[in-house]
Amino acid sequence: MQSIDLSTTPLREMNATLQAQKDQTNATHWEIHNPRGAHAIAVGLDAPIEVTVRGSTGYYCAGMNKQATVHVTGSVGPGVAENMMSGTVIIDGDASQYAGATGRGGLLVIKGNAASRCGISMKGIDIVVQGNIGHMSAFMGQAGNLVVCGDAGDALGDSLYEARLFVRGTVKSLGADCIEKEMRPEHLEILRDLLARAGIDATPEEFRRYGSARKLYNFDIDNAAAY
């Protein structure tokens, strides 16, 4: 286990050290101590390493992650795992706005709640939130899956493209062009797999599925009120 103390090590040095790890590295386990809400911790990683951040972070923790598993024992600020490509990011606490924004792959697990715009513009990432999510989540979501074990706020899935949304609790309101859809067996299978990978004990049949009505895909003056 390699250890980096952010109270004595500059952010640049910490990120450079983690970014320097290659596929075949022997230093596969890292611990970051004293993050103290610092921004841009463990960003741009590209190796199959496991990084545990002991504490809470600021903005963009694990941004653009590839391959790595980043585990934050506290809560995270805005934009955790933004534009993640692959790998896994696990947050034990809560996540602020834009969690998983524009993510293109990988799995983001938030064991607490996620604030507004969770999964905004998601492009293939899978996000599993054990708690609730805030308003405008999955706005313009293009691909991937957003699983919410609690409740969803206002305007879920506004202007949604092809991302799949699964919510176990209530949805305060659906956004423009987002509708409830039939939960077919293949969706239950996707959900079961995601819940298992996230380590969350929940029954897929308790969830409802939401997706795009695809009515805003091409401009129509009769839909102008929805734009």
Place this chain on the structure above:
Amino acid sequence: MTTHDKTIPQTVPIQSATFSNPINAEIRRAAATGIYDIRGGGAKRRVPHFDDLLFLGASISRYPLEGYREKCDTRVTLGTRFAKKPIELDIPVTIAGMSFGALSAQAKEALGRGASAAGTSTTTGDGGMTPEERGHSTKLVYQYLPSRYGMNPDDLRRADAIEVVVGQGAKPGGGGMLLGQKISDRVAEMRTLPKGIDQRSACRHPDWTGPDDLEIKILELREITGWQVPIYVKVGGTRPYYDTALAVKAGADVVVLDGMQGGTAATQDVFIEHVGLPTLACIRPAVRALQDMGLHREVQLVVSGGIRTGADVAKALALGADAVAIGTAALIALGDNDPKWEAEYQKLGTTTGAYDDWHEGRDPAGITTQDPELAARLDPIEAGRRLRNYLKVMTLEAQTIARACGHNHLHNLEPEDLCALTMEAAAMAQVPLAGTDWYPGKPGSGY
């Protein structure tokens, strides 16, 4: 008043200046279709521009440099503030961001070839980085846009600079638009979207809002790229003093400022013509912001929007810019709106010089299209050569003017080399009206 009595002198029919024929045509078009007019390009209306400025040239008080004999340097370095590897360009004319999707792959390749041959940079757009573009561009600026289409850390690290796009001159405050007919299989795959849908890019970034967030976003981008490459911030011409100051405060190495004549691939005509400032009105406030922060020349200013000639380049630099960027002019150099396609423009209901339906994907010149047959009309090698020639000519023209003003580097051009032909241009450029020592708003003048 008219009368049917032909023995009485008649008044002539008078067209309304308010309800002109173009306005009436637009009313009829809107009534028939129920959709606003969408087009490409920048503002077509007449606005105060570089044409309204003149260089004074040398005289007894200043002596000129000998053309072709005495050196007039054109090199510029962008990103000297924080980046370990600033971009060093042979000429201060760069290629502005234009996406693969809006443009064909051949056109993007041609832009890269031409820019590289001229010793300057080109820029990606709202659709990610293509291998052709990277391969043919010795210096490539990677745009970081609200849509984040195709965004990935590998391309980020392959870039020579990163441009965080906050806005553009054609539509400050607006997002992008790529209509379904241009979403080919390849474009759809790069953008993770279904083929054939209208692709709307958001107007705001998904994971930051405001200058304080931007500072943290720039920190993240620098951490991912090891603080190696410059970070540009591009803004549309709206509040140039404050936008420049805030971009600098957020940590930008370079500010790119795009006036309303700057083009877009597609947006509403009403947006293009009625939102934003003319390029001429943007430069002095931006320069003043840099000067007030003590960072003029340390944070470089790139100006775009309606740059066409070496004279425009020289005037922008004289007003305080470090470099310019061209988009529409570069497309024309490649072959856009070329008279040889007039018959086809006529079939599309337009004419050479007026073709702006770039969003429809039916460009006869094969530039603003994803149609394989049309795109194949553009030879990227030949088009790249034309662009290289054009860039060289612009540079020679700017050098000619600089020497005539007695300067051995384009960056030594200064506002004192200029005068204005109109009150408006004098006020915007803050240079004297021709033949006077006064301009509107001059400190101490009382006006």
